[in-house]
Amino acid sequence: MTVDVLSSIKGAKPSEAVNKLFEAIKNAQSTNNNSSNNVNNNFVCLNDLREDVVNESSAIEKKIIIENFPKEKNGYLVVSKVIED
């Protein structure tokens, strides 16, 4: 798939400046090419998980979400027509 399709950006092409960064990383010396993903240790502790509950949004929150709809009809969001490939 080309980057314009992957990015959902019409006519998008890879940039020269960004490609230079990628060349630098390809040429960088690395002692190991496999990430052990141990850098961040931002793991969530299993006995400290957030409660699995549904929280009702406040009335003001719902009102603003509707205000943000790009297109609205009778309080419902209007989406673009979907055409299956």
Place this chain on the structure above:
Amino acid sequence: MDSQIKKIHQQLVSKQISCTALIQEKLALLKENTHNTVNSLLESSALELAVKVDEKLANNEEIGLLEGIPFGIKDVYMVQGTYTTASSDLLKKYKSAYTATAIQKLLDAGAIPLVKENCDSFGHGSSSENTIFGAVKNAINPELVAGGSSGGSAVNVAKDYTVFSIGGDTGGSIRQPAGYNKIYGLKPTYGRISRYGLMAYTSSTDCVGPLAKSIEDIRIVLNVLSGKDKKDQTTFTSTNISEEEVLNNDNVKTVGYFKNFVESDVISAEIKTEFLNTIEKIKAKGIEVKELDFFKPDTLVSTYYTLAMAETASNLSRLDGTNYGNRIEGKNLKETYSITRSENFSEESKRRIVGGNQVLSQGFSDEIYLKGLALRDQISENFNKDFEEVDIILSPVTPNTPPKIGESLKDPLAMYLSDAYTVGFSLGQLPTLTIPQGTATGLQITAAKNNEQSILQFANFLKETI
């Protein structure tokens, strides 16, 4: 400079000024300002909050230290009912439905938000020129850039339009504009402050942090912002830092600096000389200084941008104009997505999204993205070893002084490389403070994770030493 927060608090308590007059004065300054720092003013809500503070004072009720203190917010934070544009066309009419945890904590403490501040669109930039609201002009010389991406926040603090501002730092976006505008700016340890309600750029390095004119104000705001939040499960519990601890300067015995940062071709002669002079002054105070080995600046920048672009491509894929944003209709759903995104994202944001999708695609991910992750591990391990040898790492904030407005956008690669000294600490998720001393664009003080206290102590020591 001494704490502005404490000074204003004292003036409010002693009734030298009213909160309403204070807020009116700051709003007037923001309105008149020609530095393009303002995306939207929160005038009516700020004045309503000020009236409440004045009522408490009139009734001789006690007020908290932050109560009535005016502050600014980079326009990437959700504040319920306010426009939150990320300085982009796509979200120029978007209103936050909820409030970010960090901002809510400040509201709960009584601080008064005045302004949503100009910045690079979605944090994509190092100059605050990538914005639909006009390039932010440097506080000291308006022909120069303010730095970025939290440029509006840094200028507002430097010009005293806000007492402090809340920026966001992904690869240097608080520290670099703080340096360019000669103020303090802290990127805390990743996870110390909740990211809930901050528009995601690079989720693995995004940090919330304060910009202010004194070490004490950074400490006060950091204490309020810090803490575990169930809405951001990468957060951790931290302890408050007391003023007494910060004033104790005896803890730092050994300081390190990266030899290759000062020997690099990219650093200007001026910043190199100033930095090395600072090192000599520190040695003269009896502190041991060690030269440390580190990764080449181009490796750091490439590693950071590879991971940042991959994450921003994923994070911004939700912005397709379906549920919110400036939708532009096409003949079907896919075309609607692509027109909406093509027309509404800036050239710099598109460059980063496309770059991210490149490195995540088959054939590229192994040699670029996965290698980037492996390099990040090594960078982090390098830091772990360094902090077994030294208490603090000192570095310049930027290799050069701020460029003229218009120059950065012409050469994106040069802009990426200008982040060489800030991105490494982001990849290591380390706390780093910019101080307005030591070089023309300041110094960065870095400590091991969750060791903000040592950073503030050393900043205090340097304030008196250099």
